Amino acid sequence: MSDASYDTLILGAGAAGLMCAAHAGGQALVIDHAKAPGEKIRISGGGRCNFTNMYTAPENFLGGNPHFHKSALSRYTQWDFIALMDSHGISWHEKTLGQLFCDGSARQVVAMLMQEARTAGAEVALQTRLVDLDKNDNGFAAVIETEGRQNRVHARSVVVATGGKSIPAMGASGMAYDIARQFGHDTTDTRAALVPLTFPDGRFKPLAGVSLPVRSGAGGVSFDEAMLFTHRGLSGPAILQISSYWREGEAITLDLLPGQDAFTVLREARQSAGRRNLSTVLAQLLPSRLAAWMTEELDLRGNLADQGDAALRELAARLQHWQLTPAGTEGYRTAEVTLGGVETGALSSKTMESRHVGGLYFIGEAVDVTGWLGGYNFQWAWSSGAAAGRAISAARRGGP
Structure with a gap:
């Protein structure tokens, strides 16, 4: 030696x-x-x-x-x-x-x-x-x-x-x-940090590949960036950022219309185009596949004109304060940092x-x-x- x-x-x-x-x-x-x-x-x-x-x-x-x-x-x-x-x-x-x-x-x-x-x-x-x-x-x-x-x-x-x-x-x-x-x-x-979040039962598999700008929140912080649905859950910069703050068992919050007031948007649409059904209106606000998925997930029926303020507020809350509890992360395998x-x-x-x-x-x-x-x-x-x-x-x- x-x-x-x-x-x-x-x-x-x-x-x-x-x-x-x-x-x-x-x-x-x-x-x-x-x-x-x-x-x-x-x-x-x-x-x-x-x-x-x-x-x-x-x-x-x-x-x-x-x-x-x-x-x-x-x-x-x-x-x-x-x-x-x-x-x-x-x-x-x-x-x-x-x-x-x-x-x-x-x-x-x-x-x-x-x-x-x-x-x-x-x-x-x-x-x-x-x-x-x-x-x-x-x-x-x-x-x-x-x-x-x-x-x-x-x-x-x-x-x-x-x-x-x-x-x-x-x-x-x-x-x-x-x-x-x-x-x-x-x-x-x-x-693992700066890592995608996973969800059980392939919940978002039908949405894999869909992306949109969101405001993501966890652990008292939020980020306005893009989010991506994957076969295993959620990814994209908005999710990677909050993964450093998220802890097991806690919920994350998603605002799918950052910078907008969803209730005001829906109420104005009801006044100008009340005969449109809810799924059509959602498709104007969100990517079409996500709009169709949410229509089914939330069991949205009827036209805008049939919805009272309470119903529109509830829908707005689901769009801008969507709470989800991840099962975990993809771990060190895909994490950018520790x-x-x-x-x-x-x-x-x-x-x-x-x-x-x-x-x-x-x-x-x-x-x-x-x-x-x-x-x-x-x-x-x-x-x-x-x-x-x-x-x-x-x-x-x-x-x-």
Whole structure:
């Protein structure tokens, strides 16, 4: 077994890990079990990578400590990452709600980060896994394995950037939490987030493929975005957003006519076209398949003229305050991120360094910081990675 020494060992060649390597400088080794770096970057945004959000702000993030993420986000902002993209000549565009995507391919972002990391002096070892990690007087001693060959690595600092449990088909695991607990850190409960919600008995199977703008609500928050019916339940941005706030056994609320007053719309239609039947009116307000399904579901009969104000108010309430109780979520298999993670009370919000073990850092999705859908989680990866990398660089140079 051979020995090698580095300033920094970074576990994970994803968004946070590569960003950390780019800022850490010195002799850094980045390892990852995957065949290629930045795989989640590559598949994100339909292959175009929703790399940040123009409106990134602290309130776009969840976590046990609502203030922890503020420091890192303020010191490496969305504008800093946009400037980095521009410096590499990568063109981009705003899609909606401040979400920024590459004009070309997400592979450009991966290539940019790899170039930045290597320019800073980092070495990237792929198809390499961590076998063992210990702390000693000189830093850390790790055993890593590549194609069946094990090697011992000595490093002054270790950065855990292995992510969470989302998308296990890509190799996601709870390694970060195991390492955290090994070194005396607590972890919060984790759950799939930014994930479709499921319903029993194929309730919405006849509506699979139907989409419409809605206002979705759960856990005291609401989002105005698109919703999609699926064979298993509900998806689309509006549902993924509230999945981070929903808990088992609770109901979600849907407004199918956001920005409108359904009762006023129905009453005015009764005055102008009272001879129309209810199903026809619904088809003017909702996608035709959804209108037909709701007509049957609510057993709507008769013409508008036959409906009194009480009946119209009841129908309006069903359209704008539709309460549904999901059976669950699709789980980590399709979740974009993991909610929860390494508890932040024992981490420095400025440097991401452990308060228990000097030289040990946790960044990115591994930490109990989760962003909304729309580029926020990548921004957390950039910001937390830069925070740790800068701190490591300063420590190596003897700075503050």
